Amino acid sequence: MALFRRRRSTASGSAVAVDEFWSHWSDVRDALAASVTQGTPVPEEAAARLTERVRQIHPALTWEVSAASRSTPGDLGDLGLPDDAEAGDLLARMSELDDPETASANADPMYALTLSSGPDDSARILAERWARTAPTDSEWRFNPARPTDHEKLTKSLTWEDNELDLAHCTTSMRVDQQQGKIHAGVYHPDFMFLPEEVQAGVADHVVLLALGEDDCVRWISDVEPLVEKPLDPLPPTSMPSVVHQLAEALAGGGWATLQGRIPLRGTLEISARHPLHRRDFPACTLYVQVTVGYANSDDDRLPTEPSVSALQSFTSRLRELLGDNGALLAQQTVGGQRQLHFYLDPDSGVLPDLEAAVREWSEGRSNVHSALDPEWKAITQIKKPFVRKLGG
Secondary structure, eight states: OOEEOOOOOTTOHHHHHHHHHHHTHHHHHHHHHHHHHHTOOOOHHHHHHHHHHHHHHOTTOEEEEEEOOOOOOOSGGGGTOOTTOOHHHHHHHHHHHHSHHHHHHTOOOSEEEEEEOTTOHHHHHHHHHHHHTOOOOTTEEEESSOOOOGGGGGSEEEETTEEEEGGGOEEEEEEETTTTEEEEEEEOTTGGGSOHHHHHHHHHHHHHHHHOHHHHHHHEEEEEEESSOOSSOBOGGGHHHHHHHHHHHTGGGEEEEEEEEETTTEEEEEEEEESOOGGGSTTOOEEEEEEEEOSOBOTTSOBOTTHHHHHHHHHHHHHHHHGGGEEEEEEEEETTEEEEEEEEOTTSOOHHHHHHHHTTOOSSOEEEEEEEOTTOHHHHHHHHHHHHHHOO
């Protein structure tokens, strides 16, 4: 099996900066916790240290410390059980959670430290690495991007000495199917009395609370503050459902397939995740192309049984092996070969296991090629026909 790859340098500046941050976490931990508990600003010395170490990871990153949002009871998934769990399993799990030691182990963290990269994807990649290498700390939650916080949408906000009750906010949303983006408008009855820069800041903040940072980058093209109430107002908390509907409209929110013909090679079939955003897998910067030949094909040289089932099982096995450490983003079939296009977290150490699993393919030759691709140039090239045809 041929293998060509460039290894990530473990001594890279960003990796060193992340390690440096966590090695000095104890220097500022207690001061940050005290500021949240007491409702006071972070002491200047601790804030300066934290700012310096965050900017060493990436200059575009900013930080915020706050009380951790509380999880709320919901479906069986909140109990760590499948939706079709037996009644006995449900009762046993509830009894287990009633145990004081178990309840303590599963208690929500008290504090949250959040890094924000804004629209900068390179900074978001490093924020993800920062969060993945965080130490175990039952009192703290480490967020690599600003999460949704619908509770704050019901409370008052002070913005540059102006106090607004966000419960009075409504939104408008206009979907651009071709671009796969949403134009958002935010209305508050007090906007007419405020400077434009304050209106814009509050409007952006409302959308951020409603969607979270990553979905804002994925789906929102621009945010406009409105001084007149929209004709069809929506509460900010409805924004995630509109985003979900847009994702569903773009190729069902899953995979899309295109076909064409290549002279002398037969039919070309490409399937890819669509829509796909860089924020979907921020830690995955190692591009891995797996190519395998198959034994059974039709006149167009596309696979037939039993090769179809063998390829499906093979692909499922690779995806299961990767787990959260990688993702299959596209696959291409032509001329008796199947190419699988993966992106992996290079720090996970899962690549050798993937290589070993590929060597087990028995129907034909196999090949693995890997290279660092933090900008996702390879998958962007593969996705071009999907974007032209489907938008997004």
